[in-house]
Amino acid sequence: MAALSLGMPAIRRSPSAAPSIEGRPDVAGLVDRFGRVARDLRVSITSACSLRCTYCMPAEGLPVIPRDELLSADEIARLVGIAVRDLGVHEVRFTGGEPLTRPDLVEIIALSAAAAPGTPLALTTNGIGLDRKAQALADAGLSRVNVSLDTLDREHFTRLTRRDRLPRVLDGIAAAHRAGLGPLKVNAVAMRETLHDAPALLAWAIDHGCRLRFIEQMPLDADEQWKRDNMVDADELLEVLGERFVLEPVGRDDPSAPAEEWLVDGGPATVGIIASVTRSFCAACDRTRLTAEGSVRSCLFGDDETDLRGMLRGGADDATIADRWRAAMWGKQAGHGIDAADFVRPVRSMGGIGG
Numbered sequence: 001m002a003a004l005s006l007g008m009p010a011i012r013r014s015p016s017a018a019p020s021i022e023g024r025p026d027v028a029g030l031v032d033r034f035g036r037v038a039r040d041l042r043v044s045i046t047s048a049c050s051l052r053c054t055y056c057m058p059a060e061g062l063p064v065i066p067r068d069e070l071l072s073a074d075e076i077a078r079l080v081g082i083a084v085r086d087l088g089v090h091e092v093r094f095t096g097g098e099p100l101t102r103p104d105l106v107e108i109i110a111l112s113a114a115a116a117p118g119t120p121l122a123l124t125t126n127g128i129g130l131d132r133k134a135q136a137l138a139d140a141g142l143s144r145v146n147v148s149l150d151t152l153d154r155e156h157f158t159r160l161t162r163r164d165r166l167p168r169v170l171d172g173i174a175a176a177h178r179a180g181l182g183p184l185k186v187n188a189v190a191m192r193e194t195l196h197d198a199p200a201l202l203a204w205a206i207d208h209g210c211r212l213r214f215i216e217q218m219p220l221d222a223d224e225q226w227k228r229d230n231m232v233d234a235d236e237l238l239e240v241l242g243e244r245f246v247l248e249p250v251g252r253d254d255p256s257a258p259a260e261e262w263l264v265d266g267g268p269a270t271v272g273i274i275a276s277v278t279r280s281f282c283a284a285c286d287r288t289r290l291t292a293e294g295s296v297r298s299c300l301f302g303d304d305e306t307d308l309r310g311m312l313r314g315g316a317d318d319a320t321i322a323d324r325w326r327a328a329m330w331g332k333q334a335g336h337g338i339d340a341a342d343f344v345r346p347v348r349s350m351g352g353i354g355g
């Protein structure tokens with residue numbers, strides 16, 4: 001196994017030796033040893049970002065990935081095509097880092113839409129720069145966006161993201177609405193510093209036609225400050241929201257949906273909570289991931305990565321690449337194991353994997 005250096009400890013990467021597939025049934029889809037089937041593809045396209053959220057990036061940002069190590073727009077589209085056509089993927093989401101920092105994002109969407117006609121293409125973004133690109137992205141074939149926004153308090157936003165850019169995010173959300181990139185979801189990481197901003201954020205989201213989902217903070221911050229006994233969990237968040245709203249649980253939209261939904265003040269508005277830590281949904285996980293350098297990563301918390309970029313550039317055909325992807329998925333781990341005594345944080349932080 002070769003080591004991939006990101007200015008951090010080594011990531012286990014399998015460039016040539018195919019992972020073992022002993023016992024794998026002969027099916028086309030991305031099945032694993034625990035009976036799960038991956039149908040949701042997350043594609044990270046960069047680790048660069050316009051913000052430095054404390055729960056994700058270090059203050060100085062992640063080391064820059066040299067341009068020739070990033071997948072090109074054509075390479076991304078080819079892998080999206082293989083995933084959808086040969087491996088049963090139903091939905092593709094582009095993420096990062098901040099995907100809007102890639103100057104060829106519109107091209108990536110257009111080529112991916114052509115490679116996988118009819119497949120929903122979504123984007124997770126911090127919204128900065130979306131005001132200028134939303135319409136072009138929609139025209140290129142993007143179906144919807146999720147914008148990350150943790151607080152409407154400008155000072156709190158600046159402290160949490162280490163950048164004074166709240167108005168740019170709000171401009172981006174308005175532009176996404178105008179371009180019809182909905183239903184627009186807003187993702188907020190539940191943090192102690194912004195916990196008491198949560199009710200105002202929910203009221204704003206309802207007023208602005210956004211579906212708000214809070215996410216429990218996972219131990220994926222580059223600064224390694226996350227502590228299990230200090231994180232805001234779903235129960236504490238519900239208590240704070242409950243001071244202003246009447247919340248009624250309505251369950252999940254579907255079993256593999258990560259967010260549990262609550263009806264707000266009798267509805268029709270809802271709020272979602274993704275309790276990734278305290279109510280792990282690993283048993284129903286249906287994700288497969290590609291890193292910006294073109295490796296399959298089956299789990300946020302698993303450092304094993306399988307290189308596809310080398311195969312793409314070495315002339316491998318689609319069927320061979322699809323087989324390698326299937327083998328990678330067969331080795332997916334059971335769960336994140338955050339509560340296990342022997343839990344070890346992954347080497348990459350969230351911005352380096354793609355959330």
Ligand code: SAM
Pocket residue numbers: 049055056095096097098099124125126146147148187188189215216217218219220221350351354355
């Ligand atoms: N830059 C884009 C953004 O912020 O939406 C896309 C990449 S970001 C890594 C994707 C999602 O991961 C965001 O919604 C972000 O809030 C979330 N995220 C980042 N670090 C996290 C952490 N430690 N725990 C939980 N969610 C996290």
Ligand code: SF4
Pocket residue numbers: 049050051052053056057096097098126148350351
């Ligand atoms: Fe950037 Fe998104 Fe990470 Fe914030 S969460 S630092 S916006 S990649």
